[in-house]
Amino acid sequence: MSDPILSLQHVHKSFGEAHIIRDANLDVIPGERHAVIGPNGAGKSTLFHLCSGQFAPSEGKILLNGKNIAGLKPAEVNRRGLARSFQITNIFPGVTVFENLRLAVMRKHNLQFVFWRSAARLRVVNEEVDDLLTKIRLTDRAQTLASQLSYSEQRSLEIGMTLASDPQVILLDEPMAGMSHEETDYTAGLIREITEGRTLLIVEHDMSVVFSLAHRISVLVYGEIIATGTPEEIRGNARVKEAYLGEEAA
Amino acid sequence: MKYAPLLLLVTVAVLIALPWLVSGSMLNAAVQMLIAALFAMAFGLLCGQAGMLSFGHAAYFGVGAFAAVHAMNAFGGEGLLPTPLLPLVGGATGLVSGLLAGYFSTKRTGVYFAMITLALAELLHALAPHLKTVFGGEAGVSSFRMPAWGIGFGSLNDVYFLTLVWTLLCIGLLYLFSKTPLGRLALGLRENAHRLRFLGYNTHALGTLIFAVSAMFAGIAGALQSMNIEAANYVVLESHISTAVVLNSFIGGVRVFLGPAIGGAVMTFFGHVTSDLTRVWLLYQGIIFVLVMMFLPRGLVGELVERIRNPSGEGFARTLSTLLARLASLAIAAFGAVFLIEFLQRVLSPEYRAGVTDGNWPDIALFSYDWAPLSVLPWAFGLGLFGIGIALVTMVNRRVAARKEAQA
Amino acid sequence: MDQILFALLNGTIYGLLLFMVSAGLTLIFGMMGVLNFAHASFYMLGAYFAYTLQPLTGFWLAIILAPILVMGVGILVERFILRHVHEHGHAHELLVTFGLSVVIAEMIKMVYGKFAVDYRVPAELNFAAFSLSGIDYPFYRLFMGGIAVVMFIAIYLLLTKTRVGIVVRSAIYRPQMVEALGHNVPMVFMGVFGIGAALAGLAGAVAGAFYTTNPNMALELGVMVFVVVVVGGLGSMGGAMAASLLIGITNSLAVGSDFRIADILTWIGMGGWAEEIGGLLTMRMSSLAATLPFFIMLLVLVLRPSGLMGEKE
């Protein structure tokens, strides 16, 4: 097994008295598609917030490429090659879809404080945006305001923006929530395609997607990772069954 | 919108021909209008495009104004730069103070940002009287425009053209700025700074920079102002300057590119023409602002652009007749309200009250009639007109609503 | 030593006054998400209303009626203006209240003129509470502090001990939830807005008699209140209290101080240089007192951007 690209070591997060993540340990191997599953409120999104710099962990280390990123600012984490999407759609609502993606792409080309060039003439950037638009099937919506997209279109845009910075590690938080069957299938294919040569960590409730997409799965229950393994191993795991059935029985 | 370039061309042509078209007093007003337009555009960059509401923009206008007079006085009155280039000094000072103030104020966002900008402006305003060498104390600092490049800069015409060139140039630069990557990121800041951070951007630095650019253009406007009157006094740091730019820009509409400029110019124009007629122009300005924010939240220009882009689908004649009916009824209501306010203002003015002797209230002349303040007549007249106007507007609105319902 | 004691007492009382206004602002913000720019205008209205009523009703009734009138104004503003623009978002609401503050200030100028009016502490309250080293301490200051303290206790009890208070407190955190439980949230909002306005009005009615009552008082106090809120954090009453006292006390300590920055520099042998530069370096603290709160704010922004007790945005 090669060195993990993303590694959580004894990570702990509490808000006041509430211990949301307890001693989480997780190694994500370069190139794998790794899913995190767990019941509602288990702390999956919180885990992503910790990895992406939204929150600093109360204790523990988060290593990206062997370097501790715990407590770094989101922008810094992004620059080190980790990009994420959000469970609650997080886009630029008042500008066009094209602009949303352009803002996302520009960073990669170090176009932050540039005020002497026209954005419309940045050929490479605009080509990449067109490329992304094709991938997320929003080409003919390019000039629509993002706020006027349908819910599932906004979800696609969310994924597109996450891809834009060409990250090594991608974190997707319930990318398919609210999508139709056809859209889910397409998006699963898209994720498969775009994560070629990258590492994916995904939270998803649709189990058919999770089991067909993921190389490995971790199960998070009440802030603890109770199991990690291949889909087969997870299917057969007694504790996982108990956790899920217990949840359903309750 | 296809007529926009043509309209722009005509406007510029009229502006160039203006000295031959209007009187000296009007030309003076035009200079003020241009300066207000540029100042509002600077504010619009920060507030409209980047979504950061500043209540203290007088500070950067003010430092620009003072920097320009000091630059004029430099080298024993020779001037730091030739007169036409002096606004650069105002711009540079604005930029530097904007970087400093922006660093602090963009540490927070939203309402906190707004409060910090106000506090910083008040800080400068409180310090200014103590720093006599810089701000000149009560008397302020005065100066002379020196001739340069074969132009005298003594006449109003010269000043007008100087202001016009700088204003158009700066508005052009602001337009170009909005098309650059940094200008696009301003929109990102306004729409969702949180997401920008997760895309790897340094939002604090971005905010500071955009704040500084806005302060730079405000500084240029301030420099033009002090060059126009050949003096600067710490009155330019007072809060009503900051207030005026907020009101003007939003009345015009901050989300359309030229909205602030038009708002600034139009309101300054009305301020000028009404200065002999009323003493409470600021009150009207405040009321207009509140009404615009309540009923035309996009601002006047914003609303106009929206109507042109998305016509109501009722056909030109219908739309026009509705518009005229609305305007006519509003005019009646406005006349009633203005009458009441002006009458009240006159009754309450100290001069009038000094003339009241033991229960004898002299008549008051208003709109070429004499009105007795103790009779019902003037009050009923004002209130009546106001009421009729409002009733008419309500009627027109009901009709429009009924038509829409019938269509649906 | 006595000087310092006086300054501390003055500062505490000024701080309590600041808190009376910032508490209402914080309450309204916490509950409705609206930063009410016109809040300090309510303070000014309170002073002017009380000044107008005083000759008719006497001082005591005036300082009771004035806040009630201000509450009426507040309720009208909330019901007919703020609610109307609610759909356009909080920034829009802030702007509308900003416009209102302009309108109120201009109306005051129109009715009462541009200069201070003669609103004074009534004779029966104008005496010395005690004296130290021959300096009298005005009773009225203690009276203002007392009113502020009584108000807080009343509000605290209202918020924590009554059913209405529980609804209000939960409406701050979960307005939809409270609405779903069948409470009339718009009504609660209107009430909170009215009470916040009345608090500011009371502060104005009481303080206007001691300090000056002029058309600038809203801006002057308003800026201080904003500084308090930035320093303390809008979210928390505790923060507002701490920041109010901090600003009130530093302010009045500075007023009585002859200290100059040049004096420190003399210690490290740069006194001569400082005297030469002049400007800020040789200014007495007392003349800079008005600017001290702003510097505290800047310091807080650098060291603890989210405020003394504020949460991160």
Ligand SMILES: Nc1ncnc2c1ncn2[C@@H]1O[C@H](COP(=O)(O)OP(=O)(O)OP(=O)(O)O)[C@@H](O)[C@H]1O
């Ligand atoms: N900022 C916070 N402060 C306090 N508690 C929080 C905070 N954020 C999340 N929580 C709590 O942490 C728990 C886990 O939340 P989280 O959003 O991580 O769950 P999740 O596994 O993503 O759930 P879901 O499947 O519904 O998205 C929840 O009980 C939530 O209430």
Ligand SMILES: [Mg+2]
């Ligand atoms: Mg989640």
